[in-house]
Amino acid sequence: SQTIHQWPATLVQPVGSPLSLECTVEGTSNPNLYWYRQAAGRGLQLLFYSVGIGQISSEVPQNLSASRPQDRQFILSSKKLLLSDSGFYLCAGKGPMNTEAFFGQGTRLTVV
């Protein structure tokens, strides 16, 4: 079965500190991968998606970046966090033979 591992589950970071969130995929090859952010009481905002190694599409301009160094690895980064970066970050994947996406358990980031 297809699984997304995402860590850490919770994170508290000071303003101005760097960020690195990682997710890895099991059970499928060449997946499309996605990073979403959900602010408290809000919907899921698509931040980045990737259709292959080194291929990143950015949906929203911001101080975040994404990288895909390996087929099953997707990383979300920031050099300097802002208070507004707080939220629930979700990594999702979609196998090439599937139309629906599966999610990691999410990282709850609080920037203080």
Next chain:
Amino acid sequence: RKEVEQDPGPFNVPEGATVAFNCTYSNSASQSFFWYRQDCRKEPKLLMSVYSSGNEDGRFTAQLNRASQYISLLIRDSKLSDSATYLCVVNQAGTALIFGKGTTLSVSS
């Protein structure tokens, strides 16, 4: 214009009620459609895919109207455990998955 729009609710219904959610999308080239369920502080989980011919899974029925660009979800005989946020999802051109902001359902006894 937002790409995927849903009535945020909340929908407050008693147990046993029938409730319907609608969702509209703006990109006519959208290819795949889904309903996800999200419980508080958890990740979204697939509830059902939505097919052009309409599909049913137990108490849940999903329908797609491509001409009008809307998707619906009908829940019959609501249970307390149905309380959650229901997310409409549209797959555009096989790549980006766009979520609506969700409709909150609260089922009470």
